[in-house]
Amino acid sequence: MADTMAASTTARARARGGRRLSAFLPGAPQLAAGRWGAGGLALLVWLGCLWVLVARLARVVEALGGSWDERLALATLVAALATVWGWSWWDAGRAEGPRRVGVSQWDLAVRAFSKNRTAVAGLMVIVVLYLIALLTPLLAPHDPALQGDLISERYVGLSGAHPLGTDQFARDVLSRLLYGARISLLIGFVSVGISVTIGTLLGAIAGFMGGILDGIIMRVVDMVISFPQLVLLITIIALFEPSIFLIVAVLGLTLWPGTARIVRGEVLTLREREFVQAATALGYSKRRIILRHLIPNALAPVIVAATLGIGNTIVLEAGLSFLGLGVQPPTPSWGTMVADGRNVLLNAWWLSTFPGLAIVFTVLSFNLVGDGLRDALDPRLRS
């Protein structure tokens, strides 16, 4: 008993020190406390953003009156710094207060997740990637569409001026890679967002309502799922004009059946769970039961599927690019960069290798996070 009290006193003292430390180095106290995931991420973001602020000061100042995406980047920069600092301050101070009561399922999932090292590493990569994507206008050394001297600067290998070389139009590969991150991540995020929303709603309705409605929805799901997805995508995109909008829309509208199936399955089991019966017995409306009691409980596998889905979508976009159906130039996406660069793999290997690796590591991160989430969100797997 005395031991635990002593321990908690020292913990509190350490926390006070932590607060001071967190004012300068957010994340450091958490790192010191062994929470390398949260702490490392905070520190990484903090230092990274500070570096941008210092190294690209001129660009930052310029951005104040720049285009909307420059201003968005600026806002992101400020928001990221503020969030990290604020979180770290709050978190470091939390250790001082009384132990929190009421640990929700999400809290438990977060705890389980943060123990999974590979998944946390994946999450760090993803957060950093999204941050980079938003900060791109401040980060990119060159305009991604800017063509250099076509005679002397084409296919220049890795060099100081062009860390990742140049392409056939003497454009900077690094800048294009950074801008490509925006497109690829956006496509993944938005199309999965669409498909998950549709899938969750339709799945929940099918599962909860049953009967004819269920029959119809599930037959449609069967049909769409029976289709080799890629063939359907190619058919639609090839026959219409490829554009980011079309790609996102088609991906979003063809990927939902998987989610719908998952949600329906979950809802069918949940529907038999007694808390749902209790909700009915308490006179709750169907809408309330679906939105408040079924969907939140069915969401865990959906989140997992969505995470994995973003990765899959990025790979799919690359595949479409291979067939010339991806995002159209001059807009860079990783998929088009890999696909275009493949023809010169042997003499300008950097053209497709870097975006290729970017895809692999991004998708890998999403998959690791997805697997981690699966383990963390499934109470059965939580030890």
Added chain:
Amino acid sequence: MTRPVRGDAPRAEPAPPPTGRAAIDRNGPPLLEVRDLAKHFPVRRGSFGRVRAHVRAVDGVSFDLWRGETLGLVGESGCGKSTTGRALLRLIEPTGGDVRFDGQDVRALDRTGLRALRRRMQIVFQDPVGSLNPRLSVGAMLEEVLTVHGLGLPNRRDRAVELLERVGLSADHIDRYPHEFSGGQRQRLGIARALSVEPDFLVLDEPVSALDVSVQAQVINLLQDLQAELGLTYLFIAHDLAVVEHVSDRVAVMYLGRIVELAEASALYAEARHPYTRSLLSAVPRPDPVGRASRSRIVLEGDVPSPIDPPSGCPFHPRCPHPAKDASCRGIVPGLEGRAESGRGGERVGHFVACHHPYHGTPAP
């Protein structure tokens, strides 16, 4: 009957009430009247498949329940006792029969009527894990009920705390999540949720079956206290005969979707008349090593038949150990018949049995 001598009773909660329970007024109309309640589940194949057969889960159940009374409903798994409880609340739509609650035809209610009814009838489930939404904190769960029914104004949180305290939990618990509670505490939460709408009638669906013995006693005591305080009416569904005897005023025994015997608890346990009730009672293991040698046990042969294809005539006849078993048992379904006892209230109170050859008198020890 020999009783084991027990040591000192452990530190008890408030002293037990001196005698059983308050007398029940059976002069007025019953709070709940159930007539020929039936629920047949169709057995389908595929999503548009045709109905191949019916599971006759509940097959003509009738009973009355007066205010403040506890009716115990016992039977083995699959006998239809849970389905009965749920059909009463229309959590499962009954396929036949009549349910009247306080004079109202429950089966005829529309959505608003049903909503109103559900403020008066509630249910407590067996599984303390599955019956609570794992994503809602206790406070959120209780406040939601109050919000939906427009209760507990102005401060719902105070009301939630009040409810928690009523079931023996404390205000500290309000921000916790179901998984942070033990089984017994979760069952208390289930009770608190049911009480939040201030119902008159509770279906208790195996409320203590999943609990350890020591905790089971706590919950049983709580239920009895609440009944005494709030004048609640219980339908207590369980498979544990000892528990049912302990809490019930009257007891109904179900077998294959039908009530085979219905009587005052004391009468049923002392002189069961149906062969099934007798075998059931004799099969209960007793914590009485001294008397075990002298007890005679009726061990039934075989298993309970499938409710999809129940036996003709008396559903119990294939397993019935009664020496007088005859052709009528195989051919004719016995009705629930018996003598209404006078002087204790309504017509339907008495000892009823659905058997062509009911036993008389006390069984052998």
Added chain:
Amino acid sequence: MTKYLLRRLLGAVPLVLGIATIVFFAVNLAPGDPTLYFLSPGMTQEVVEQTRINFGLDQPVHVRYARWLGAMLTGDFGYSFSHSRPVLDVLADFLPNTLLLSACALGVAFFFGILVGTYQAVRQYSLSDSAFSVVLLFFYSMPSFWLALMLILTLSLFARNVWEWPIWFPASGMTSTEYDFLSFGGQVRDRIAHLVLPTLSLALVLTAGIARYMRGSMLEVIRQDYVRTARAKGLSERVVVFKHALRNALLPIITLVGLYIPVLFGGTVFIETIFAWPGMGRTIVEAINTRDYPLVMAGSFFFASMVVAANLIADVLYAVVDPRIRYE
């Protein structure tokens, strides 16, 4: 069992018809005129018109739909615009090649996926478990065309020209040019050599998925009471895992066949192009690009039907393997 089969088959009919409808409208509502693809300058307007009539494109879309559906039900999928042959003849050329490749990939993927997944489950949380996970995920995360190109560059080009390995694999085609002059054994070896790279490219991605699934399934099963019962009988760990646990863990894996066939067919689009494998995936993309509507529709329809069939087979197989369903 026969009744079950019959019912499943009947249930598949509306599904297949629905798919046919989706295919038809996805293709026919697209902008652009396919006849222009098959015309040259200098052609008179009459020829253009005649071609349009010949293609049946002069009719309104619902009439075309009714005709197409009607013809399809009698097994007539029309003429391919670009191959100038009955669509069925075209499919007969390519489908077997795709099926061969898919079957090999599926076989390899399931064999290794099950093996690796089982191994990972038995050694849960070990170093090799995580290593397998990450390595497989790495391949899983790669765009398949890129993986295929990498395999060509390494196992074909560099292996021969740079590293001078004794073994390297041909990068394209189903057989060598001198195939006809090889002995029987040589022909078999030649075919296998040509299968290696495309099979590997297709299978690696699937292997990762199957292993992941198998690991989960095996972990689930290995916790079951009957596995404990098997141990309590005194069976060796090998028998427990490979007899009692594996058989049960495999049950959900069977349904993966149905789930992975569409993925596989999608993969053939790239793999067949890159490895010059004369199959359906590649043909269908070419047909889309040349607006060969009858071929696109028939090709997608056959792909989807095979997926439906695969699902059906998987379900039947499940019923055969799982006595709980078999005896229902």
Added chain:
Amino acid sequence: MKKVLAIAAGSVLAACGGGDSTEVSGDPFCQAVLPRVAAYMEQARSQHPTPSDPRYGGTVVIGSIGEVADGLNSAISADHSSTQHQQFVGLMTLVNYDAQLNAQPYLAESWEISEDGRAITFHIRQDVYWHDGERTDANDVAFTYEVVTDPLTAFPNAAFWDHYVKEPEGVEVIDDFTVRISLEPHSEFLDPFRTLGILPEHLLRDVPHDQLAQHPFGEQCPVGNGPFVFVEHRSQDRWVFEANPAFPAALGGRPFVDRYVYRIIPEQTTLLTELLTENIDVYLAPRPDQAQQILDDPNLELLAYTFRNYVFVGWNSRKPQLSDARVRRAITMATNREEIVQAILLGYGTVANSGVPPFHWAYDDENVPTLAYDPTAARALLDEAGWRDRDGDGVRESADGTRLSFSIKYNTGNQQRQDVAEIMQAQLAQVGIEARPQVVEWATLLQQINTPTLRDFDGVVMGWVTEFKLNDMDLFHSARIDQPYAWVGTHNPEIDRLLEQLSVTVDREEAKEVWREYQAAIVEEQPYTYFYFPDRLDGVNRRVRGAVMDARGEWLNIKDWYIDPASR
């Protein structure tokens, strides 16, 4: 002047016309024909033993990304590799070109032109046999002519026969080996007979002309009379031919190689790998950026030569921004085409100023004016035409406020055209012109630009492949303005006049002068911004000896190729 990627315009009557009995089945024909071919070859091999020259033997493998789309059916094909196989591999044409593009005897031993220039008489060789043993004679020639001039056949290069008298009266069989064809006097009248492979009349005479396209003859069991005999075709995979031992000795006798295999490998990285790993001997048309790999490999050589295709941007003169020739000239002058040739083609190409290719006798880069890269002059020209940047946004406007802004369309999946559009966008911005690259799916693009009532484009990046007989009538003559290919809508009497004159001027020296005038007019009018003639590249393994490739084609002398015996 001929075409884009045109594929067979076959009629598919049986499929959609509701007919039930018209279905053509490939099998009976092939089953009847192939054994006859095998038997004849057996006999021919014994009659014509292979000479004991070390050059005989071996297999040569050509790899390419595309199918031989129409096989040996010359009545329906315009596709490059198909016509090449018809001319040099499986079939024979009446005449061949030498390096100076002068006609040489081939299937026709000799020919005469009538005094009035209205008839041409071909004398056919008497030692040429179809691969099933039948002799090739004048009936085959007449039959082929009748087939291709019948509109029902829908011969894709129907413009060949613009000045010929159509069947049946246009052709007359004088005797078994003499045939006369009627025509109106015009330039380059022999060119069609260089391209058109003669078909076997005895096999195809009963086939309705509108069903030739579906006939199995083309792709499943062609019977030719050329130096190579068809052995096998596996769709999307390979064509296999073997040497014809009975090929006339006067024309060089049997080819040196025993077998010739054409493989279809749709991915260029794979093709390069196969060339580098020596699985194929010839990689047809590698990308310019793959050239270095081929040059670096000591076993390989890279052949590069000017070819007959060119890339251009067509300007829709119906649009107000583009109706003024000065604007179009300014656009061309603001575009650094030399740089584009360097950038996109790595120098493997020639800047184009008109549709006359550099190897052509009419090509004259000294006396034809060009629009050199000169942004300053371009700006001045735009100012002069009234396009100035009036609101300071960097884009010029006309007096009525129209912005000098337009889209440049190109089709999906064509890297070079996309590159052109992108570079143009960057360079035009320098002189105050806003060009927006816009990708459109191929069939949709064709519909947008070909439909006379639509013409929904501003600028479009396109390419043409020409025959040796140049003919811009369809493109620029105002009489054809409502025909599909008059995309740009040129309406210039001078150009009309010159085009008409060109089509009937027979003498080359005379014609050359008219061509000079015509090109000058085109440069002035600038209906197109001509970009370049890309060089045709071919990667060839050095073990293949004797290969000559030029604008006439890769297969030109395939029968004279041989495999270095040391590396067989």
Added chain:
Amino acid sequence: MTQHEAAGAAKSAAKSAAKSAASSAATAAANSAAPSAAQSAARSAANSAAQSTEVEPLLAVRDLRAWFLTDQGVAKAVDGISFAVREGETLGIVGESGCGKTVTSLAILGLLPNPPARLMDGSSVSFRGQELVGAEEKRLRALRGNEISMIFQEPMSSLNPVFTVGDQIAETLRLHRRMDRKAAHGEAVRLLDEVGIPEPGRRVDEYPHQLSGGMRQRVMIAMAIACAPKLLIADEPTTALDVTIQAQILELLAELRRAHGMAVMLITHDLGVVAEVCDRVIVMYAGQIVESGTVEDIFVRPAHPYTRGLLASLPSVGTPGRRLASIPGTVPSPLHWPEGCRFRARCPSAGEGCERAQELVALGDGRAARCWRVGT
């Protein structure tokens, strides 16, 4: 203790246990009567009341500690228990969920999953003089299903759904009795008949899902007695069954025990079942034995407050209406057993002296209770 240290300790424990097992096996081989082994066993478990000095027990468990090394910490599921099972007797182990009774049964046969479970240093299980802790897997396998067999709570999930019941019974026979396929099948039919399954010839080829719950448990029993074991460990064998079926199964177990003369270790939470069938009883609470004695001792004269509380909280047929006496509070988590007497927080008579850890106090006649009060 951090995980690292725990793992290290466990490793060394396993090593030393293996060593001691080897030496004890050698001793057992040297003197087959092994009275000295029995005596030393008795000495080493001096404070174990469940110790017979007359005959060597069939199974002797000494100071068994099975800990689970989890992410949240060390769960001391079984924390130092000692008892013995004599030939032919029925020993009941009773306790509420989480008290460690199932872990005990699995630990005996070495069936605890490792990791996370570890048998800590000093744990010993000896069966007929043979040390099982740290024994070679091969030797354990020879015992399992042969001399010691087990049946489990859930007859549905304990049978492999994809094999016929006949195959599953025959598998044991073919493994331990080296029977051929045909003989094993015949023996399986005989065993099914013995456990009272009607039409055994037909049932033998059926799958578990085709049988009712009671029949499945009979199949489990048939499988367990196939090799005529000396000891049958029955872990909650009737909990999942209805009362009437429970009666059938208990009857069957009693018959078989008489017929085969095997010892039965019955693990259950149902005091009624214990009272009906057991000779001796062990009451477990929080990973420890709190009381042991004959069935009459426990039920008629319970010594430990927990036992008494348990009996008092039991509603019993024939005594309606009485308010139940309940034990307040809940069972603590194995991750955080309370300091001192583990029952203290819930004990009605807790007070001075209860803050120290309790030892089992021998009360004579093989009785013992873990409460300092009972001795005084």
